[in-house]
Amino acid sequence: MKIAPIRPVPFRDKVDPDKAGLVMTEIRHAYEADKPVVDGVTLTVGPGEFLCLLGPSGCGKTTTLRIAAGLEAPTEGEVRVAGLKVADPRTFVPPERRNVGFLFQDYALFPHLTVEENVAFGLEGMSRKKKQERARDVLSQVGMSDYMQVYPHTLSGGQQQRVGLARALAPAPKLMLLDEPFSGLDRRLRDQVRDETLHVLKETGVATVMVTHDPEEAMFMADSIALMNGGRIVQMGTPVELYCYPKTAFAARFFGEVNEFRWTVRGGALDTPLGTLDAGTLADGAKAAVMVRPEALKLTAIEDGSSPSVVGRVLASRMLGRSSLVHLSVDVPGGGAGLHLHARVPGRYLPPPDERLEVGFDDSLVFVYPADEAY
Template sequence: MSHLELAGIDLAYGTQRVVRNLSMRLEKGSIGCLLGPSGCGKTTVLRSIAGFEQVSGGEIRLDGAVVSRQGQHVPPERRRIGMVFQDYALFPHLTVARNVGFGLRAMEREQRNGRVAELLRVVGLHDQGNKYPHELSGGQQQRVALARALAPRPSLLLLDEPFSNLDVELRERLSYEVRDIIKATQTTAILVTHDQNEAFAVADEIGIMHEGRIQQWDTPYNLYHRPVNRFVADFIGQGVFLPGRVISHHQVRVELGTLNSTIPVECCPGDDRCPGEECLVDVLLRPDDVVHDDSSEMKAEVVHKAFRGAEILYTLRLESGARALSLVPSHHNHAIGERIGIRLAVDHVVTFPGEHPPAARMQPQRREASITQ
């Protein structure tokens, strides 16, 4: 039995449906994430789990018990859910220790003080208990908010864009720290964010949301390498689509060569004619699929470069005029307009039904490379 289950929930504001028939499951001790652009409904889903919004359809279950359905609504204070807000919502007039212990007022003083001391050690603030929030950095305030949410031992922890107020470097470091803290306390948690780097750093499983629906609920690895549709493929990571022609159930030809896939290549949904002359697809190529190789006879022109420290992301123009991306160690510093050798190293062949007219899709090939998955 799942620790948290959303079964076909709908949420609406008046006549506007914000969430549509959304389902997901989260096992005990796992960290899930709702990831998507602004306005996709992810925060609304989080608020419905917390009990701040009522569903208009479907059910929300915690440990098998229904907490939300149409006509039945368990209030937030009875759900044993902790929440870390975007702005931390710390009490400025209380010390760090008293902030952490705010939800433990029913405990005996000695027991409460022991729990507060334990949580401050867990979040690395054992010597900051007597300070006030304004005396702490943003990262320290975020850890206080996390300790306060964890103090009552919630059944579920919800984190609403908890890193958005931090600078990029601190955000990255704290995302790993927060994951370690949640795992150390064996807490089940859900994070909401629009930043895929945060999602990848914190979550075990991620749901990509678009227009009130989860497009794919999966591991970070599968979202990147095995996206189920174009939206997920575009939203996660970087990449380009090259036109291709399916030449067998396990082979697809693109301008740069022939890709061999262990998974059957789908031409068109429900079309049993594959392969065929008009079986055209778009093939997803990630920057790590296009490898810089000085010894390769296959060349591409550098049209843009983005320096990233250890790596450079090159945008390359192919002979047909199509573009590809390649992530290259930064000691290979090539000039705009230079032609460099490339080869394909595709471990996951990802295709979608083609969206371009057949005449514009495939250029005559001058050479062919074979890539085996």
């Protein structure tokens, strides 16, 4: 299978809407009156851009994808695909006329057709020879040339996924829509197949939207991520922006484990057991929710004669493969129970219980929010 380099794409707010693969403007949709499942979603996906709709179950991400596909009609708002209006309250273009490719969890391959016949099935306006040529081209693109004459039931899950991708790409769509297409694969195969899928989609230059509930998968695949909750996009940006600069406590938690504790603002700062943090716009006396990513904690041995400002006592340490997780208790000024924190350290790092370590932190991975908004 030919692997194409992944090239950056223009950021979404610089995309000409008339040339974008998908533009959704103030989309709303409700299955029951006064209970919107999609509430004011606006997004743009440029040519060659890969956008992930990310969020917990029931947040509206799949309904948003179905509206883009033409499987649901929006209650309000407008949808454009490749510059053409396909939906608003008075307009509705059916899915088969939107020039959109689909790849869902169920690849829905026809069991009585060969791999080549499955890929050629949806091609219209071509001679039989042209259909065959196009099917063989896209099967070659996804590394399935050697399986053209076999039937789907003889293929592995990863191979079926590649055939499904080839079938979706065969009509040369302007927009590709993926609904958790890797969720049925085991972990090792999933990593391999999604990597191959990403390279193929980038090589074609097609605008792509994928739904996932897995933040790691979204960061792996996406140029940009729309994090959804309660039917709304709560933050949109690059993977780095959402992981390193979460605007809300929800966003910080959703992108991975955080150590959380409350602290009170004094003199415009938070004098926490880890050190002094900027309180931002929080007023004196306000309660703050402090969130610290485990990889922000830096652990070092205490040298003889030194007096580190922050000391943690090891409670336990566990090897997790590519990293180690160390449970710590950090003393709290004034006594009382220690602050229980998790530190994630690259590679093998297994200090024994009760060892005392100096604790530092990377303040770029420490986030402060108003406590009443975080809990």
